[in-house]
Amino acid sequence: xSTVPRNDxxxxxxxxxxxxxxxxxxxxxxxxxxxxxxxxLTTLFMWLLALLYREPPLPSAAAIALFVxxxxxxxxxxxxxxxxYRVEPVDDAEDHRAGVPWMLLGASAAAALAxxxxxxxxxxxxxxxxxxxxxxxxxxxxxxxxxxLLTVLILAVWFVEATRLNPDAYAGPVTSAAxxxxxxxxxxxxxxxxxxxxxxxxxxxxxxxxxAAAQERLRLASDLHDLQGxxxxxxxxxxxxxxxxxxxxxxxxxxxVRAARGSVDEARRGxxxxxxxxxxxxxxxxxxxxxxxxRAAGLRVRLDVAEDAAEAPADVLGPVVRECTTxxxxxxxxxxxxxxxxxxxxxxxxxxxxxxxxxxxxxxxxAGLAGIAARVGAIGGTMDATASGDRFVVTVAVPAGVxx
Amino acid sequence: MTGDRVIRVLIxxxxxxxRTALAALLRLEDDLDVVGECRDGETAIAEAARxxxxxCLLDLEMPGLDGVDTAARILRTVPSRCVIVTRHARPGVxxxxxxxxxxxxxxxxxxxxxxxxxxxxxxxxxRYVDPEIAADALSDERSPLTDRELDVLRAGARGETVxxxxxxxxxxxGTVRNHVxxxxxxxxxxxxxxxxxxxxxxxxx
Numbered sequence: 001x002s003t004v005p006r007n008d009x010x011x012x013x014x015x016x017x018x019x020x021x022x023x024x025x026x027x028x029x030x031x032x033x034x035x036x037x038x039x040x041l042t043t044l045f046m047w048l049l050a051l052l053y054r055e056p057p058l059p060s061a062a063a064i065a066l067f068v069x070x071x072x073x074x075x076x077x078x079x080x081x082x083x084x085y086r087v088e089p090v091d092d093a094e095d096h097r098a099g100v101p102w103m104l105l106g107a108s109a110a111a112a113l114a115x116x117x118x119x120x121x122x123x124x125x126x127x128x129x130x131x132x133x134x135x136x137x138x139x140x141x142x143x144x145x146x147x148x149l150l151t152v153l154i155l156a157v158w159f160v161e162a163t164r165l166n167p168d169a170y171a172g173p174v175t176s177a178a179x180x181x182x183x184x185x186x187x188x189x190x191x192x193x194x195x196x197x198x199x200x201x202x203x204x205x206x207x208x209x210x211x212a213a214a215q216e217r218l219r220l221a222s223d224l225h226d227l228q229g230x231x232x233x234x235x236x237x238x239x240x241x242x243x244x245x246x247x248x249x250x251x252x253x254x255x256x257v258r259a260a261r262g263s264v265d266e267a268r269r270g271x272x273x274x275x276x277x278x279x280x281x282x283x284x285x286x287x288x289x290x291x292x293x294x295r296a297a298g299l300r301v302r303l304d305v306a307e308d309a310a311e312a313p314a315d316v317l318g319p320v321v322r323e324c325t326t327x328x329x330x331x332x333x334x335x336x337x338x339x340x341x342x343x344x345x346x347x348x349x350x351x352x353x354x355x356x357x358x359x360x361x362x363x364x365x366x367a368g369l370a371g372i373a374a375r376v377g378a379i380g381g382t383m384d385a386t387a388s389g390d391r392f393v394v395t396v397a398v399p400a401g402v403x404x
Numbered sequence: 405m406t407g408d409r410v411i412r413v414l415i416x417x418x419x420x421x422x423r424t425a426l427a428a429l430l431r432l433e434d435d436l437d438v439v440g441e442c443r444d445g446e447t448a449i450a451e452a453a454r455x456x457x458x459x460c461l462l463d464l465e466m467p468g469l470d471g472v473d474t475a476a477r478i479l480r481t482v483p484s485r486c487v488i489v490t491r492h493a494r495p496g497v498x499x500x501x502x503x504x505x506x507x508x509x510x511x512x513x514x515x516x517x518x519x520x521x522x523x524x525x526x527x528x529x530x531r532y533v534d535p536e537i538a539a540d541a542l543s544d545e546r547s548p549l550t551d552r553e554l555d556v557l558r559a560g561a562r563g564e565t566v567x568x569x570x571x572x573x574x575x576x577x578g579t580v581r582n583h584v585x586x587x588x589x590x591x592x593x594x595x596x597x598x599x600x601x602x603x604x605x606x607x608x609x
Contacts, residue, residue, distance in 0.1 A: 022589035087581070206594065261515075268513050272536070285546040293541055296502040297531075318543075326538040329502070330531060 025202045032195045033082045036188055040078055040131060043184055044071045044115075046177035051119050063118045070114030074128050077108040081135035085192065100136060108132030121174075126157045127181035134188040147189040154182050223274055231267035235260050283314045283321070287339055290325040294337050297329055299354075304340035312341060312348040313398060316379060320372050320396050324352040346400050347381075353393035369394070411527045414440040414455060414484075416448035416474065417463035422512065426461075429516035436520060445469025445477075452478045459523050463512075464490035464497065472497065476504040485526045489519070490537075496607025498533070498541040510534040547608040548590045556583040558609045561600050 051059055051067060081104050109129050116125025130150040138146060158178055242256035281289075284305050294301045306312075321339075328337050337354040373383040381398035413436055417423035420443070427438045440451045444466050452460055460478055464471035475486035487508030488501050501509055508526045510519065511534055522532045547554065559569040566584070570577045587599050603609045 022592055026589065203594075206592065209592070265513075281543050281545055286542050288546060289542045289544050292499050293502060293538070296499040298502075322535070322539045322542050325542060326533060326535045329533040329538060 043180040050174040050177045067118035070111045074111035282310045300336040302338040328354045347397045351395040412457045414457040414460045445474035495544040508532045
């Protein structure tokens with residue numbers, strides 16, 4: 001069992017908590033989209049109040065129905081536009097639906113017209129249509145100009161409506177409804193701009209991660225090149241020497257060939273250690289993998305892992321899991337196994353048992369358990385292998401809180 | 405070794421140099437006889453049915469059927485035992501091999517003496533899993549994805565569109581899209597292709 005001590009430089013790389021970031025970004029989106037929908041609903045509600053509580057004559061049932069229908073279509077189109085806005089590509093080409101969503105904009109425009117007619121206010125029609133226009137991701141530069149234009153337009157319509165068309169109504173609820181309506185456009189534009197900034201930042205974070213990975217890969221490539229280059233050179237020399245000595249001293253030549261095989265083995269081990277730099281999983285995952293393997297091999301397996309087991313010293317206990325799992329697998333024929341990693345009296349206790357007493361195998365059965373006992377002992381732990389009846393249990397206890 | 409019986413071995417490996425060298429080395433053992441050599445899984449299945457070897461030594465990485473699939477099909481028809489050799493055990497492959505009933509699994513880098521010893525072990529009814537391969541399998545990254553999310557990735561692994569995945573899994577396109585965005589969120593990736601590659605490299609799909 002090769003357990004390679006890792007120095008700091010080759011410590012396994014832990015990926016950053018990408019999922020937390022992804023969740024934060026998602027929450028930001030729901031917050032942004034949710035506030036926009038709520039703001040639009042509030043605006044429409046204010047207009048409805050203005051419609052219902054204005055001076056007599058009271059609005060006809062048809063006007064109210066028209067208002068409700070227009071409001072429903074406008075909100076629905078707004079939500080769909082928001083959904084579309086979100087799924088538009090970061091860099092996923094598949095979901096890319098290029099162009100402007102004319103259908104949704106058309107529906108919004110019709111709804112805006114209906115609302116305007118129902119209330120008798122061009123301002124409501126214009127703000128509703130403008131809101132929909134702001135929910136489209138326009139190409140660079142267009143959005144700012146569009147928002148500016150729409151704001152000017154809204155202010156102008158408002159001015160005309162309040163002074164010429166309908167001056168009497170602009171007293172009570174209509175004024176606040178108009179204010180809300182006029183604010184809808186700039187608020188929508190800034191919120192979506194804010195969302196784009198968050199998304200850009202998120203993208204930058206991902207790019208940073210990819211860059212780090214690329215740099216690590218480069219470093220690995222250069223390490224690998226050095227390692228292989230060195231060993232290949234040694235092997236070439238050893239073989240050349242063997243070739244020259246073959247006629248004169250066959251025994252010495254054979255020695256050189258054996259040495260070359262040793263070098264090959266060394267190169268292989270070095271390569272493996274380099275690759276191991278990228279491996280290394282938390283102890284609970286390793287145990288779960290062990291259970292998967294043993295179950296695949298047809299054993300009944302019981303697993304019992306403490307909730308905070310990820311804090312157990314993986315570099316000491318990991319090799320134990322590996323050695324014992326390999327042994328259980330190797331001896332085959334067993335019917336059940338049990339693995340547990342629990343915290344007991346300030347110590348981590350790992351225990352792995354199965355129902356077949358291990359006999360030593362002729363191949364590759366190194367100083368497995370003995371080597372582990374030495375490492376465990378070095379950090380003040382204990383290892384215990386007991387066989388009772390046909391049950392074989394290995395128990396390792398290491399003090400909690402050691403970092404070996 | 406035991407002397408009373410010769411173990412008949414079939415070797416399947418598409419790399420000719422390695423296969424012929426290994427066969428020559430194994431033939432040097434008194435108690436082993438390499439009765440057949442072939443270069444791919446389909447041939448190995450046919451040869452195994454014809455020769456009925458005691459042990460089939462199968463390379464994992466062969467064109468067409470891989471070693472594990474080949475072993476599974478051989479074991480269904482012939483009372484042989486199968487040993488898989490590999491240059492690089494990809495994640496998840498040991499679990500698959502054990503599930504298929506493979507009895508031995510070792511890296512190609514082992515000397516022929518070791519391979520011979522493993523063949524004897526397996527022929528005697530024992531199992532041998534190389535410690536290096538077991539260690540690799542134990543340090544496989546666990547999949548953070550749910551079964552449904554893996555189904556979606558699997559159904560879209562050949563570049564199928566969302567609509568095709570939805571049809572294959574009897575889901576709505578919206579549900580598929582939700583699964584995909586949840587996968588991307590969990591893995592911190594930007595596209596479904598990347599997620600598929602990520603999952604395949606780790607043996608999740």
